[in-house]
Amino acid sequence: xxxxxxxxxxxxxxxxxxxxxxxxxxxxxxxxxxxxxxxxxxxxxxxxxxxxxxxxxxxxxxxxxxxxxxxxxxxxxxxxxxxxxxxxxxxxxxxxxxxxxxxxxxxxxxxxxxxxxxxxxxxxxxxxxxxxxxxxxxxxxxxxxxxxxxxxxxxxxxxxxxxxxxxxxxxxxxx
Numbered sequence: 109x110x111x112x113x114x115x116x117x118x119x120x121x122x123x124x125x126x127x128x129x130x131x132x133x134x135x136x137x138x139x140x141x142x143x144x145x146x147x148x149x150x151x152x153x154x155x156x157x158x159x160x161x162x163x164x165x166x167x168x169x170x171x172x173x174x175x176x177x178x179x180x181x182x183x184x185x186x187x188x189x190x191x192x193x194x195x196x197x198x199x200x201x202x203x204x205x206x207x208x209x210x211x212x213x214x215x216x217x218x219x220x221x222x223x224x225x226x227x228x229x230x231x232x233x234x235x236x237x238x239x240x241x242x243x244x245x246x247x248x249x250x251x252x253x254x255x256x257x258x259x260x261x262x263x264x265x266x267x268x269x270x271x272x273x274x275x276x277x278x279x280x281x282x283x
C-alpha cells in the first residue's frame with residue numbers, strides 16, 4: 109500500500125509539473141506574410157515616390173523607395189516589373205515636418221516630433237475593387253537638445269520602416 113501511495117504521489121506531482129510547464133510556454137506567430145493569390149497575381153510595379161514635402165531631406169526619397177521595393181521582394185514571390193504589373197503602387201512623400209511636442213518649465217521646447225506622410229495610389233489590375241488612394245504616416249520624437257542632423261537618419265529609417273509595413277499590410281497582407 110505504501111508503494112502505491114508513493115507512485116500515486118509521484119504521478120500526481122509529475123502531472124502537475126507538466127501542466128505548469130505547458131501553461132507557462134506560449135507560441136507566438138507574426139502575421140507578416142502576404143495573402144496573395146499567386147494564380148492571378150504574379151507581378152508588381154512600384155514607381156519611384158518623389159519627395160514633394162515642403163521640407164526636403166535629400167536621401168529620404170531614395171531610402172523610402174528602396175525599402176518599399178525590398179519589403180515586397182522579401183515577403184512575396186511577386187516579380188517586379190517596370191510597368192503593367194498585376195499590382196501597381198505609386199505616390200509621393202507629401203509631408204516631412206517637425207513640431208514642438210512639449211515645452212520645458214523654462215519655456216523652451218523639450219521634445220520635438222518628426223512626422224512623415226506618404227500618399228499612396230494602389231491598383232490591383234486583377235480586382236479593381238481593392239484599388240485605393242490614401243495617406244500613411246509615422247512619427248518619431250527626439251530630445252530638443254539634440255540637433256536634427258544628429259538623429260535624422262535613424263528617425264527617418266524608423267518612420268520609413270513603419271510606413272512601408274503599413275503599405276504592405278494595406279495592399280497585400282489584408283490585415
